[in-house]
Amino acid sequence: xxxxxxxxxxxxxxxxxxxxxxxxxxxxxxxxxxxxxxxxxxxxxxxxxxxxxxxxxxxxxxxxxxxxxxxxxxxxxxxxxxxxxxxxxxxxxxxxxxxxxxxxxxxxxxxxxxxxxxxxxxxxxxxxxxxxxxxxxxxxxxxxxxxxxxxxxxxxxxxxxxxxxxxxxxxxxxxxxxxxxxxxxxxxxxxxxxxxxxxxxxxxxxxxxxxxxxxxxxxxxxxxxxxxxxxxxxxxxxxxxxxxxxxxxxxxxxxxxxxxxxxxxxxxxxxxxxxxxxxxxxxxxxxxxxxxxxxxxxxxxxxxxxxxxxxxxxxxxxxxxxxxxxxxxxxxxxxxxxxxxxxxxxxxxxxxxxxxxxxxxxxxxxxxxxxxxxxxxxxxxxxxxxxxxxxxxxxxxxxxxxxxxxxxxxxxxxx
Amino acid sequence: xxxxxxxxxxxxxxxxxxxxxxxxxxxxxxxxxxxxxxxxxxxxxxxxxxxxxxxxxxxxxxxxxxxxxxxxxxxxxxxxxxxxxxxxxxxxxxxxxxxxxxxxxxxxxxxxxxxxxxxxxxxxxxxxxxxxxxxxxxxxxxxxxxxxxxxxxxxxxxxxxxxxxxxxxxxxxxxxxxxxxxxxxxxxxxxxxxxxxxxxxxxxxxxxxxxxxxxxxxxxxxxxxxxxxxxxxxxxxxxxxxxxxxxxxxxxxxxxxxxxxx
Numbered sequence: 001x002x003x004x005x006x007x008x009x010x011x012x013x014x015x016x017x018x019x020x021x022x023x024x025x026x027x028x029x030x031x032x033x034x035x036x037x038x039x040x041x042x043x044x045x046x047x048x049x050x051x052x053x054x055x056x057x058x059x060x061x062x063x064x065x066x067x068x069x070x071x072x073x074x075x076x077x078x079x080x081x082x083x084x085x086x087x088x089x090x091x092x093x094x095x096x097x098x099x100x101x102x103x104x105x106x107x108x109x110x111x112x113x114x115x116x117x118x119x120x121x122x123x124x125x126x127x128x129x130x131x132x133x134x135x136x137x138x139x140x141x142x143x144x145x146x147x148x149x150x151x152x153x154x155x156x157x158x159x160x161x162x163x164x165x166x167x168x169x170x171x172x173x174x175x176x177x178x179x180x181x182x183x184x185x186x187x188x189x190x191x192x193x194x195x196x197x198x199x200x201x202x203x204x205x206x207x208x209x210x211x212x213x214x215x216x217x218x219x220x221x222x223x224x225x226x227x228x229x230x231x232x233x234x235x236x237x238x239x240x241x242x243x244x245x246x247x248x249x250x251x252x253x254x255x256x257x258x259x260x261x262x263x264x265x266x267x268x269x270x271x272x273x274x275x276x277x278x279x280x281x282x283x284x285x286x287x288x289x290x291x292x293x294x295x296x297x298x299x300x301x302x303x304x305x306x307x308x309x310x311x312x313x314x315x316x317x318x319x320x321x322x323x324x325x326x327x328x329x330x331x332x333x334x335x336x337x338x339x340x341x342x343x344x345x346x347x348x349x350x351x352x353x354x355x356x357x358x359x360x361x362x363x364x365x366x367x368x369x370x371x372x373x374x375x376x377x378x379x380x381x382x383x384x385x386x387x388x389x390x391x392x393x394x395x396x397x398x399x400x401x402x403x404x405x406x407x408x409x410x411x412x413x414x415x
Numbered sequence: 416x417x418x419x420x421x422x423x424x425x426x427x428x429x430x431x432x433x434x435x436x437x438x439x440x441x442x443x444x445x446x447x448x449x450x451x452x453x454x455x456x457x458x459x460x461x462x463x464x465x466x467x468x469x470x471x472x473x474x475x476x477x478x479x480x481x482x483x484x485x486x487x488x489x490x491x492x493x494x495x496x497x498x499x500x501x502x503x504x505x506x507x508x509x510x511x512x513x514x515x516x517x518x519x520x521x522x523x524x525x526x527x528x529x530x531x532x533x534x535x536x537x538x539x540x541x542x543x544x545x546x547x548x549x550x551x552x553x554x555x556x557x558x559x560x561x562x563x564x565x566x567x568x569x570x571x572x573x574x575x576x577x578x579x580x581x582x583x584x585x586x587x588x589x590x591x592x593x594x595x596x597x598x599x600x601x602x603x604x605x606x607x608x609x610x611x612x613x614x615x616x617x618x619x620x621x622x623x624x625x626x627x628x629x630x631x632x633x634x635x636x637x638x639x640x641x642x643x644x645x646x647x648x649x650x651x652x653x654x655x656x657x658x659x660x661x662x663x664x665x666x667x668x669x670x671x672x673x674x675x676x677x
Contacts, residue, residue, distance in 0.1 A: 382469075
C-alpha cells in the first residue's frame, strides 16, 4: 500500500469516527456504490442509512450489527431467501427496517427461519414491509420496546405443521404491533413471555390455527383488531391483567373453533368487542375477575360458554342477538354474574318504563344444559320439541341454574 | 289416464274453490317475506322457515287431507258406480290433494326467495328446504288419505290425524331425547342416525340442517351427520328414505282404497 492511499484511508476512517452524526447514505443497486446488501451492511456505521434499490437480491442471511441503522427499500426491492434460509437478522439496537419485500425462507423443522428476525435488540422499528411466504414472518426474540407496524404479511398453501407465525414475539416486552395485515400463517400474531405489549388496528385472517395466540404475556392491550376466518379463532392463556377491547372476532366456524378462547386469565377487561358468526363466540375456562362489558354477540352458535371453573366474571351491558344458544355452562351452580345485558330472547315487560325488564331473564336454555351433559342430543337441534321444552322451562324454571340469571335485563339494545 | 286427469281436475277445482289452500299459500308467503322484512339474511330465513315447515306442513297436510278425503266421499262413490278402474280414481284423487298442498307451500315460500334472489342462501340449502317441504306435504297427505279411508268415523279420523302429528313432531323427539340421556354412556351417534331416519319430520330437519352451516354446532354427531348426509351419496340416501316415507303410506292407502267396500 502506498503512503498516499494509507493517508486517504486514515482520513476516511477519521471522518467516519469524528462525525457519527453526519450519517451516510449507502446505496445498493442501480447507481449505488454497493453491489450487494451484505457489503453495504458490513460497511454501515452507527446512524447510517442503507438504501436498497429495486431488484431481486439473493444473498446469504443478512445480519445488521451496527446500531441506529436504517434499512430502506426504494421501489420494493425483493430479498429472496431462495427457500433455504432466514432473510434478514437485526442484531443491534435502534434499527429501522422499511420498504422491503422479504420472501421465501422455505420450511425447516430444525430452525425457526424468519423473514425478518430481531435478536437481542432494543427499540427496533419494522414498518411498511411486504413479508411473503416465509416460515415465520417477523420474529422478535428477547427484543424490548420494538414497534412493528403497517406490514403486510401473507403465506400461501401451507399447512399447520409446515407454517410459522406471522408476527412472533418471544421474551419481547413493551412491543407495539400496529396496523399490520396478516393472512395464511399458522398463528397470525403470537406473544409468549412478552409483557406490556400494545396490539392495535391489525387484521389477522385465514390463519392455519389462531388469529391471535398469547401465553404468559401479562398486562397486554389488544384494541381495534379484526380476527377473521381463522381456523381455530383466537386463544389467549395464562396471563394477568389483559385488556381486549373493540376488536372484531368473526367467522371462526368449526367443531373446535372459538371467536375468543380464554384460559387461565386472571383479571382483565373484555370490552366493546363484536363476536359475529363464530361456532362459539366467547369460551371462558378457569379465568376469573374479568369484566366482560358492552360486547356484541351476534349470530354465533354459542354466544358464550362459561365453564364452572370461571369465577367472578361479570357480564354487563352486552348485546346478545341471533345466537343459537346465548349462554351455556357445565354446571347448575353459577360462579359468574350477568346483569344489565340485552337479550333478543327476553320476553319480559317493563311496567315502570325505566328501561329495565321487571322479570329476570335466565340465559341458559334447558336444551343448552341437556346438550352439555349429553352431547349426542344435539341431533335434536331446531326440533319443535326442543322449542316446547325451552318454553316450558322458561315458564317454570326447574332444571336450569337458578343463580345464573340476569336480574336487570335491558328492554332496548344498548347500541 | 283420462280418468286420472278428470278426477285430478275435479279435486283441483274443489280445492281452489276452497279458500283454505289459498290462505295456506298466502300464509307461507307472508311468513317468508316477513322474515326477510325483519332483516333476516337468506340462511336465517331458511332456518326460521324450517321450523315453520316442520310444524305446519305436517299439521295442515294431515288435518286438511283427512277432511278433504271425507268430503269427497260421495263424489268418489258416485264415480265408482260408473265403470271406472279404482286405481286411476285413487291416483287422480291423491294427486288432486297432494299437488295443491305441496304447490301451495313451494309457491308461497318460493316467491320471497325468488324475489330476494336467494339472498345468500346456498343452492343446496334451498333445494333441501323445498324438497323437505314438498316431501312432508306428500308424505302426510298420504297418511291422511290412509286414515280417512280406514275409519268411517270422521271425528275419530281427525283425532287420529292429530295424534300422528303430535307423535311425529313432538313425542318422537321426546323419546329420542330420553334415549340419548338414558344411554349417554354409550356411543350413540350411529343409533341416533338410524332413529333420525325413522321419522320423516326428523329426516327432513337433518337434511336441511346439514345443508346449512349450523351443522357445525352439532358437535361430533353433527360431523358424522354431515359426513353421512352431507356427501352426494348420503344426500341421495336421505332423499331416497324421505321418498320411501312418501311411498309407504301411499301404498297402504292405495291398498285400502282397492279393497274397501264403499
